[in-house]
Amino acid sequence: MRRSGTRCTLLLFERSTGSIGPNVFARLQTTQLLNSFQPAPKFRFNGGEKGIAVRDGKDGSVAPVKDTVSAHQAGVNALALERFGGRILVSGGLDASLKIWDLEQCGNPSKAHTFTPIATVPRSDKAHKFGITHLSFYPFDSAAFLSTSYDHTLKVWATDTASLSASFSLGSKVYTHAVSPIASHLLVACGTQHPAVRLVDLRSGSNVQSLAGHAGAILATSWSPRHEHVLATGSVDGTVRIWDIRRAGGVVGMLDMEDSLGLYYNGLLDPSGKVRIRASAKAHSAPVNGLTWTDDGAYIVSAGHDRRIRVWDAALGKNTLASFGPSIRNSQLASVAMFTSPVGLTHPGKELLFWPNETEILVLDLHDGHVVTKLRPTGLAQRTNKNRISSIVWRGSGGGGSSSGVAMGGSNMAGAIFSAHLDGQIRAWTPRLEGETDEDEDESLEEASEEKAKKRKALDDVFKGLMGKKITFT
Template identity: 70%
Template sequence: MNQSTGAVGPGVFARLQTTRLLTLFQSSPQYRFDGGERGVAIHDGEASSSEAATSIWAHQAGASALAIERFDGRILVSGGSDASIKLWDLEQCGNPSKPHTFKPVGTIRPSPQTHRFGITHLSFYPFDSAAFISTSYDQTLKLWSTEEVRLSASFSLGSKIYTHAISPIASHLLVACGTQHPAVPLVDLRSGSSIQSLTGHGGAILATAWSPRHEYVLATGGVDGTVRIWDIRRAGALIGMLDREDSLGLYYNGLLGSDGKVRMRASAKAHVAPVNGLTWTDDGDYIISAGHDNRIHVWDAATGRNTLASFGPTIRNTQLASVTMFTSPVGLTHPGREFLFWPNETEILVCDLHNGDIITRLRGTGAAVAGVRSSKKSERSVKNRISSIAWRGAGGSGGSSGVVMGGTNMPGAVFSAHLDGQIRAWTPRLEALDDNAEEDLLLDAGSAKALKRKALDDVYKSLMGQKITFT
């Protein structure tokens, strides 16, 4: 109604709709991923082979990493705890309203030439989906051809690798790796060598994230509880440290000396426990960090100020591994109303980024799998913990501003990898907005013009609906 009367412009109306859709994500069990491995799922100590669906896994040993190419959003790559890598074509689904089981279009099996231990992180080339990168506990970083599913290059870092990051905007093609070693190696994919190491952390590095605005700025988090900000062009590289107790953030908690150099406070810590999660908002305005203290902090990227957003006691973070989280792409919601998607052990929390309120919880349906009995007569127990999440937006872009896909068969979705071997899909429940829902969204968005027009309409209807007598 408000759009038809001209009270809401097309841009505002689009953001209202996509904001609403972000709150309507739910489990989509009709989408399944069959990696070709067979066995029997065990529910609460009882084996059940009567349901074919319970014997389908993406990675029977456990799915540990996910990535979606950001251009068409067509190829999803997954990594397993058994060192296997599989590629999935998300356009295999001909009719999104009907159940569909995806089959891998390419499989990389464990071997001395590929990976030997569990996959820790996956990512696609920033400007070309023809290549993707993988890291593993086997201390290697590898570059793969997507189309040929073939190894292109391999780098041995000599230390267990927890995570890696490649800039979404830079042309330098440097991969920042978080390893068991306290230095952060930068691997140059062009030259095939480690050209630089960033030193300063007091232990293993569990999180790395490049700025989406400044191509030479990198954030890293470690077991020492610190989050360090680097400019790799500088001799010293370090330009700031985030401090959870600082709500002013004077240039990344540093003090500018008379010589023009920034002096860091050595005691500055972002968390009181290991930091294993880092991400930026798409516009580069905010940095989000997560740690084993079960806290999520949101920082002003320009100053290093802790915005003091409180996510409450619901946050769970216990894994000694890098945690993938992401924010809703810029343009989906009104400025200052971005959402954070957080893998909270066995559920995904969708939270308001700036005040920490939980918008919705994404939880699976059906009985939980307690164990797996494989065809080789072996049996193992599993925990249905989420190990990785990935976003697929409008037009297929992993980072574009939209929820419902345009011109593709499958709607916008969130995908999650689980240690029980499953890859699960979460899609918005498409339903029409009634007038009350639209008015609530307008109120949240602060559309003063629409509210004033509605108030005048109410006054007019009130006057026209009753008889007025003059005496």
């Protein structure tokens, strides 16, 4: 804490003397905040459920956790945060329920607060019947959000009233969906158990197009934030295809992990005028279940069950060969939510990737892959394997996806990360701010001391038990 305070003083001195400009100063400050995220257990989400029950022991016995509140009793499977004010958070449970949370309930972010849902949509015949797989907000207005489920449906909801506005049956399990953040066409790209990508038009209310080409279920979909008609999709066949939905054939390229030049994506047409696609090109050697773009559209990030994360030049389609090492874990047959820090918050080429690594969040350098920091829950949640992270969302200083470059950490929980867990909880993570007390550090040290004391006592008991027995040799 003293070290960070000294650094801040030096930065202020250099800024006041004109040694560094305002943009550099802002980037240094926000980079420091991005690197200092920590658990915020004082913020809890109580969905009105009883304390969760964790299966403990080889016999599968159930041990209830005392004094624990949960957002969804059966586990939280999806999160979505509206991008304008960053105020409304929607969560979806494995029990098919939906809950809407107002993050402005917390009047003073320096004090502990328990959030309660402002609306709940329980499982029913009119709502979803099975677990929620993905959530997103309407692209240009937080008044509506979308949900998909294992019950084969895509549904549109009114945020204010938590009422159903429209429902689309897609005929197979829906793993994910995506809405373009910039397009006016209002097409929802749905990844389902069927190998063709389904495009649903929210204006006409119809399934207007299917993009065929993948050889298996679609686990990841993501629209370009720069080109409104460009879509990336990932499948269990290990391929990532790039589509231009205006083309008759649709696909314009495939990402190839062996291609560091981007020849098969950038060279779109051969002399005969046909799209040149190599069928054997694979982005991963296992199912692809994660796709995202940097918010300037310059890079595509993909993740697969081969425990690899790859970064691609979006203009050329080339593999940048960024290496994220052996610490990546990825085994769920579902879409993985990951995001990059907004361009402008850090120096160019120093963007960060936030990756849900089973029971922890890894903060990684996007371009060279090294681990910047690891975010782990405190207390019991850190010691159990039953709290796998199913979704993460980012709350910037001006909203969920703001890239305005404004320093994080204002009075409204700006600059926070929220994570959904299969133990039923929603957890908050906030950057450490200048002037904060060392209470959290003292608490973590106290927990570590208690843990060491327990281990020491267990060893002492074993030792005394052995020494108290009479041993004879025959």
